[in-house]
Amino acid sequence: xxxxxxxxxxxxxxxxxxxxxxxxxxxxxxxxxxxxxxxxxxxxxxxxxxxxxxxxxxxxxxxxxxxxxxxxxxxxxxxxxxxxxxxxxxxxxxxxxxxxxxxxxxxxxxxxxxxxxxxxxxxxxxxxxxxxxxxxxxxxxxxxxxxxxxxxxxxxxxxxxxxxxxxxxxxxxxxxxxxxxxxxxxxxxxxxxxxxxxxxxxxxxxxxxxxxxxxxxxxxxxxxxxxxxxxxxxxxxxxxxxxxxxxxxxxxxxxxxxxxxxxxxxxxxxxxxxxxxxxxxxxxxxxxxxxxxxxxxxxxxxxxxxxxxxxxxxxxxxxxxxxxxxxxxxxxxxxxxxxxxxxxxxxxxxxxxxxxxxxxxxxxxxxxxxxxxxxxxxxxxxxxxxxxxxxxxxxxxxxxxxxxxxxxxx
Numbered sequence: 001x002x003x004x005x006x007x008x009x010x011x012x013x014x015x016x017x018x019x020x021x022x023x024x025x026x027x028x029x030x031x032x033x034x035x036x037x038x039x040x041x042x043x044x045x046x047x048x049x050x051x052x053x054x055x056x057x058x059x060x061x062x063x064x065x066x067x068x069x070x071x072x073x074x075x076x077x078x079x080x081x082x083x084x085x086x087x088x089x090x091x092x093x094x095x096x097x098x099x100x101x102x103x104x105x106x107x108x109x110x111x112x113x114x115x116x117x118x119x120x121x122x123x124x125x126x127x128x129x130x131x132x133x134x135x136x137x138x139x140x141x142x143x144x145x146x147x148x149x150x151x152x153x154x155x156x157x158x159x160x161x162x163x164x165x166x167x168x169x170x171x172x173x174x175x176x177x178x179x180x181x182x183x184x185x186x187x188x189x190x191x192x193x194x195x196x197x198x199x200x201x202x203x204x205x206x207x208x209x210x211x212x213x214x215x216x217x218x219x220x221x222x223x224x225x226x227x228x229x230x231x232x233x234x235x236x237x238x239x240x241x242x243x244x245x246x247x248x249x250x251x252x253x254x255x256x257x258x259x260x261x262x263x264x265x266x267x268x269x270x271x272x273x274x275x276x277x278x279x280x281x282x283x284x285x286x287x288x289x290x291x292x293x294x295x296x297x298x299x300x301x302x303x304x305x306x307x308x309x310x311x312x313x314x315x316x317x318x319x320x321x322x323x324x325x326x327x328x329x330x331x332x333x334x335x336x337x338x339x340x341x342x343x344x345x346x347x348x349x350x351x352x353x354x355x356x357x358x359x360x361x362x363x364x365x366x367x368x369x370x371x372x373x374x375x376x377x378x379x380x381x382x383x384x385x386x387x388x389x390x391x392x393x394x395x396x397x398x399x400x401x402x403x404x405x406x407x408x409x410x
Contacts, residue, residue, distance in 0.1 A: 378390065
């Protein structure tokens with residue numbers, strides 16, 4: 001018998017430490033090589049780390065939320081034989097991008113591990129389609145006769161947590177009073193979202209502008225286009241129509257389709273529109289990107305919006321699909337409310353928010369009539385976009401939406 005001390009891997013890109021997200025094994029557990037033992041996260045990626053050897057866990061270092069330095073002991077195994085020596089490890093994780101979006105991204109990095117002979121194990125990510133959950137929760141589900149495949153996990157990447165397991169009516173837990181206060185530690189993706197939102201609000205002087213838009217004619221166009229679809233085709237929403245209008249408008253307001261490089265103090269104005277689509281997922285807000293949106297028609301934009309949003313929600317988005325946007329559009333759909341104050345997706349300088357579309361009485365051509373109305377809530381980086389230009393851009397966007405024939409005119 002020998003001890004194998006596995007150290008926190010160097011995950012590349014200047015990583016000096018990683019945060020423990022979730023342990024999937026505990027001291028005393030027996031594990032086999034390649035079994036997922038822990039999830040860790042850096043500022044660049046979330047990574048599932050498999051066991052480098054087969055053996056019994058003697059000790060682990062750090063609890064969820066704790067940070068462990070690269071090269072520090074992470075977990076100690078008791079093994080039957082010395083590990084095979086190798087020099088590097090391939091780690092596959094979910095890479096984070098501006099807006100805390102998540103994607104699958106491979107990286108190769110050296111791994112530090114120690115045995116009596118300073119052996120170095122090979123570490124690789126598991127791409128197994130199995131349900132993600134800890135051994136303890138698998139055991140609880142098995143004992144209760146619960147099919148984990150039928151449960152939507154609320155943890156990172158859809159991992160099933162203890163709170164996701166249903167409580168049987170005959171279980172002692174079913175009659176246990178609920179705690180008055182539940183502590184939820186802010187870790188992982190949620191921690192990154194909090195950091196980036198705080199940084200955006202701290203460093204960017206937001207200029208907010210809200211304008212109401214009469215989308216009666218736009219709604220008529222949308223309904224007409226949807227009436228031509230077959231039963232198995234997805235209906236058109238407002239988002240691709242608004243995005244089409246925005247693309248047309250940005251040619252006159254290039255200062256709003258830009259990124260600010262704070263290190264070089266340079267504003268990068270883009271000719272192409274790489275549209276960020278703010279997408280709510282179980283892990284938090286992600287911003288998948290539609291590249292060169294200006295080259296796509298309305299139906300192509302609609303298809304791309306569905307595609308990248310679905311990939312972001314499932315965690316299958318590629319890393320390049322989650323970074324590099326030049327302007328972001330966000331919509332809460334039916335929950336959109338009257339107005340909102342969207343936070344700029346740094347390093348962008350503008351974000352456009354769609355609020356709820358409602359029928360209400362308005363004065364139209366001197367007569368009170370019922371019209372379809374929707375507010376646009378926008379935010380701009382006031383360092384680079386003057387209030388006049390921001391207002392003028394939204395007014396131009398409003399004009400396009402209220403006269404939808406202009407959507408098809410460059």
